[in-house]
Amino acid sequence: MNKFIGVSLLTLAxxxxxxAPKARTAANDEAEIRQMLDRWAKAFRxxxxxxxxxxxxxxxxxxxxxxxxxxxxxxxxxxxxxYQEFFDQFQGPIGIExxxxxxxxxxxxxxSRGLERITGTLKNGQKMDAWVRFTECYRKTxxxxxxxxxxxxxPADFDTGKAMLNLKP
Numbered sequence: 001m002n003k004f005i006g007v008s009l010l011t012l013a014x015x016x017x018x019x020a021p022k023a024r025t026a027a028n029d030e031a032e033i034r035q036m037l038d039r040w041a042k043a044f045r046x047x048x049x050x051x052x053x054x055x056x057x058x059x060x061x062x063x064x065x066x067x068x069x070x071x072x073x074x075x076x077x078x079x080x081x082x083y084q085e086f087f088d089q090f091q092g093p094i095g096i097e098x099x100x101x102x103x104x105x106x107x108x109x110x111x112s113r114g115l116e117r118i119t120g121t122l123k124n125g126q127k128m129d130a131w132v133r134f135t136e137c138y139r140k141t142x143x144x145x146x147x148x149x150x151x152x153x154x155p156a157d158f159d160t161g162k163a164m165l166n167l168k169p
Contacts, residue, residue: 029105047087057146095119
């Protein structure tokens, strides 16, 4: 009888384990954010503003600090306009790479940071090859991550007051 109860409990535990929902872990969340960044990069290269914006939370919660004025972009629509204006400056595809991105994920908030290289040809024929710094913050909404904050920057030379766009890692 004890053997029967033991086997029954083990069987029940096995069935519960197989049917239990997969636990969310920091590794799962990090992987989801990295996949989101890859989707963003694919859309960025194609100058697909709607694809780029698909990773951002709609509405007014989104705040972005970009390397171009104004001082801050408030809301989804303002940032979408900024991206469109950026894409409109280029002829042909835009290159984007971000080696060595760090992703840190908690239960409901996360962030990524790293260096990002942007390459392409502007409509005036000038070649662009610049490295920028980025930090992106995310909030888990309805079980999925969406970006709610971007910060893009470059170092500045305080003696000349100019951005230093020629630095390389």
